[in-house]
Amino acid sequence: MRAQHHAEKIHRGGQVKIWTREEIEARFDMERAVRMVEEGFIAYSRKKVQVPPIQNFRFDSVGGECCVKSAYVQGAETFAVKVSSGFYNNAELGLSSNSGLIVLFSARTGKPVALLQDEGWLTSVRTAIAGQLAARVLAPREVHGIGIIGTGLQARLQLEYLKTVTACRDVHVWEPVAQLHTRFAADMSVHGFNVRVHETAESVAADANLIVTATPSREALLRSAWVRDGTHITAVGADGPGKQELDPAIVGRAGVVVVDSIEQCSKYGEVSHALSAGLIQARQLIELGSVLAAGGRGRDDSNATQITIADLTGVAVQDAQIADSVVSEVS
Amino acid sequence: MRAQHHAEKIHRGGQVKIWTREEIEARFDMERAVRMVEEGFIAYSRKKVQVPPIQNFRFDSVGGECCVKSAYVQGAETFAVKVSSGFYNNAELGLSSNSGLIVLFSARTGKPVALLQDEGWLTSVRTAIAGQLAARVLAPREVHGIGIIGTGLQARLQLEYLKTVTACRDVHVWEPVAQLHTRFAADMSVHGFNVRVHETAESVAADANLIVTATPSREALLRSAWVRDGTHITAVGADGPGKQELDPAIVGRAGVVVVDSIEQCSKYGEVSHALSAGLIQARQLIELGSVLAAGGRGRDDSNATQITIADLTGVAVQDAQIADSVVSEVS
Numbered sequence: 001m002r003a004q005h006h007a008e009k010i011h012r013g014g015q016v017k018i019w020t021r022e023e024i025e026a027r028f029d030m031e032r033a034v035r036m037v038e039e040g041f042i043a044y045s046r047k048k049v050q051v052p053p054i055q056n057f058r059f060d061s062v063g064g065e066c067c068v069k070s071a072y073v074q075g076a077e078t079f080a081v082k083v084s085s086g087f088y089n090n091a092e093l094g095l096s097s098n099s100g101l102i103v104l105f106s107a108r109t110g111k112p113v114a115l116l117q118d119e120g121w122l123t124s125v126r127t128a129i130a131g132q133l134a135a136r137v138l139a140p141r142e143v144h145g146i147g148i149i150g151t152g153l154q155a156r157l158q159l160e161y162l163k164t165v166t167a168c169r170d171v172h173v174w175e176p177v178a179q180l181h182t183r184f185a186a187d188m189s190v191h192g193f194n195v196r197v198h199e200t201a202e203s204v205a206a207d208a209n210l211i212v213t214a215t216p217s218r219e220a221l222l223r224s225a226w227v228r229d230g231t232h233i234t235a236v237g238a239d240g241p242g243k244q245e246l247d248p249a250i251v252g253r254a255g256v257v258v259v260d261s262i263e264q265c266s267k268y269g270e271v272s273h274a275l276s277a278g279l280i281q282a283r284q285l286i287e288l289g290s291v292l293a294a295g296g297r298g299r300d301d302s303n304a305t306q307i308t309i310a311d312l313t314g315v316a317v318q319d320a321q322i323a324d325s326v327v328s329e330v331s
Numbered sequence: 332m333r334a335q336h337h338a339e340k341i342h343r344g345g346q347v348k349i350w351t352r353e354e355i356e357a358r359f360d361m362e363r364a365v366r367m368v369e370e371g372f373i374a375y376s377r378k379k380v381q382v383p384p385i386q387n388f389r390f391d392s393v394g395g396e397c398c399v400k401s402a403y404v405q406g407a408e409t410f411a412v413k414v415s416s417g418f419y420n421n422a423e424l425g426l427s428s429n430s431g432l433i434v435l436f437s438a439r440t441g442k443p444v445a446l447l448q449d450e451g452w453l454t455s456v457r458t459a460i461a462g463q464l465a466a467r468v469l470a471p472r473e474v475h476g477i478g479i480i481g482t483g484l485q486a487r488l489q490l491e492y493l494k495t496v497t498a499c500r501d502v503h504v505w506e507p508v509a510q511l512h513t514r515f516a517a518d519m520s521v522h523g524f525n526v527r528v529h530e531t532a533e534s535v536a537a538d539a540n541l542i543v544t545a546t547p548s549r550e551a552l553l554r555s556a557w558v559r560d561g562t563h564i565t566a567v568g569a570d571g572p573g574k575q576e577l578d579p580a581i582v583g584r585a586g587v588v589v590v591d592s593i594e595q596c597s598k599y600g601e602v603s604h605a606l607s608a609g610l611i612q613a614r615q616l617i618e619l620g621s622v623l624a625a626g627g628r629g630r631d632d633s634n635a636t637q638i639t640i641a642d643l644t645g646v647a648v649q650d651a652q653i654a655d656s657v658v659s660e661v662s
Contacts, residue, residue: 016432016448018349050388050389052384052385052386052387052388052399053383053384053386054383055383055384055386055399055401055412056383057381057383057401057403057410058381059403059438059439059441062438062439062440064438064439064440064441066410066436066441068383068386068399068401068412070386070388070399072388072390079388079397081386081399081412081414083412083434083436083443085436085441086441087439087440087441090440090441093440095440095442098441099436099440099441099442099443101347101434101443103414103432103434105397105414105416105430107390107393107395108390108393108395108418109393109395109418109421109424109426109430110390110395110397110416110417110418110421110429110430111426111430112414112430112432112448115446117347117443
């Protein structure tokens with residue numbers, strides 16, 4: 001019934017439905033989005049998704065970058081083209097750094113069916129969902145402290161989305177750009193977290209066994225010597241060439257290295273640095289979708305010293321699925 | 332003044348302006364569009380355009396294909412992301428085969444500024460403009476007959492856009508799909524052309540020295556033996572892998588081979604077949620933008636037997652420029 005209803009709407013060939021950010025947030029269903037992003041990762045790792053090469057632009061004179069990510073999950077009603085950008089001088093103009101939109105097209109007729117003017121919000125959320133899924137299969141059973149590197153929007157969302165996978169509320173945070181951390185502790189305490197701001201990443205690593213790095217860094221912020229045995233680290237910042245948050249030695253030391261996309265993470269992402277340094281072999285990489293498809297855990301819970309890594313570069317299938325979760329009919 | 336005015340509008344960070352197809356056609360200025368597409372080709376050949384790899388989708392079960400082409404001309408106010416599709420079973424649903432839209436984003440802030448719901452119309456027109464520009468520099472001085480292979484929308488537009496580059500109005504047409512040619516002659520006579528429908532492409536080639544091929548063919552339609560000395564041929568159909576309209580021997584025989592993009596035409600397009608057959612060398616290829624930049628002719632008018640070829644695969648800079656020609660302020 002759902003497919004038929006949906007098809008009729010598309011086949012009318014009518015106007016594109018425009019979704020404002022407010023409408024998207026009002027309609028957004030977190031559980032449904034998590035489920036669909038998870039299904040998307042599984043389909044991706046089963047090679048059931050068309051994901052053409054990412055398009056990248058750079059606007060060096062204004063500190064801007066933009067990427068176009070597109071995906072079609074075989075059998076879905078729609079395919080997605082997502083444009084997202086970060087223009088890091090925008091604050092001087094009183095504008096947000098991140099922008100973006102997603103256009104959904106009918107996979108039966110090619111006609112555009114929905115324009116989601118989410119301003120990059122869905123990209124931020126689907127990245128946090130990926131962090132949640134990675135932590136679900138890789139975080140230690142007993143988390144005694146959550147470490148967060150970075151205090152921007154993505155750092156906040158990652159922390160919020162960890163609430164369903166761990167009961168731990170003790171958070172240790174360090175922000176590489178000193179003036180940015182001011183409101184993080186207060187804001188996150190509203191969500192029930194006890195936040196301690198640290199002076200160094202080393203000190204964060206000493207107090208945490210579940211760490212998320214969420215910065216636009218272009219150099220390693222976390223040294224291997226600082227990371228305790230038994231820690232899981234999710235790195236979400238290295239979403240393009242030249243970006244890096246982790247000492248490659250951490251990746252080399254990890255017993256399990258999960259990636260959102262073997263293809264992308266081999267080219268950039270934390271894994272690419274470890275691969276080119278010869279610290280790991282490509283055959284060691286496991287895709288998040290493969291771990292999720294297996295239905296079990298991604299780490300060896302009997303091995304208390306095992307380090308695990310999730311390297312998340314952002315795959316277009318996440319965008320297609322989260323947009324579809326907002327737009328499609330709930331049956 | 333113009334740039335400042337434009338910048339103020341963008342910097343407000345307000346809503347995206349939505350352009351319907353009717354608004355686009357009403358605002359469209361052919362001369363301005365031709366000038367801007369020409370400038371785009373020149374900038375492209377001077378390496379002043381960011382053109383990331385084209386994204387392609389295939390929807391085999393419904394005879395559909397879609398591509399995403401994006402471009403930023405260095406120094407422009409905006410950059411463009413264009414999605415265009417052809418779903419060749421749409422007629423059964425009472426829908427047009429072609430669809431598409433273009434989104435323009437501010438190159439200063441990354442914010443979307445305009446959505447052009449042109450339904451693929453601008454893609455069709457910018458392709459016809461490329462044909463006009465190619466004919467301007469490559470068509471013989473004396474055209475005694477125009478040959479058109481194909482009778483679809485693109486064939487019609489190519490013919491219309493040739494009116495400003497030749498006084499010839501005698502048209503010879505052949506359509507590979509027999510039932511499609513019915514209204515072409517009547518429709519084109521309204522534009523002042525005398526159209527004769529032929530039974531074969533061979534017969535068209537015998538009566539024409541300016542030929543345009545505009546079909547979705549996947550095999551050669553025009554044999555070298557049929558093409559008269561002194562003819563110019565513009566081929567616009569081979570816009571993706573597997574497509575072909577010309578016998579590669581024609582390309583090998585040509586004294587001048589102009590391409591819209593050396594990179595794209597080396598991978599697909601008519602030229603790719605001739606390259607892989609060893610009939611031409613990559614160094615013989617000249618980009619249309621380079622010919623236009625030189626300001627002169629692309630053919631040797633003193634050589635009455637010279638064959639010239641323009642292989643047009645469609646470059647994203649055309650999309651960026653034609654969209655900008657509609658949207659930007661006329662100073």
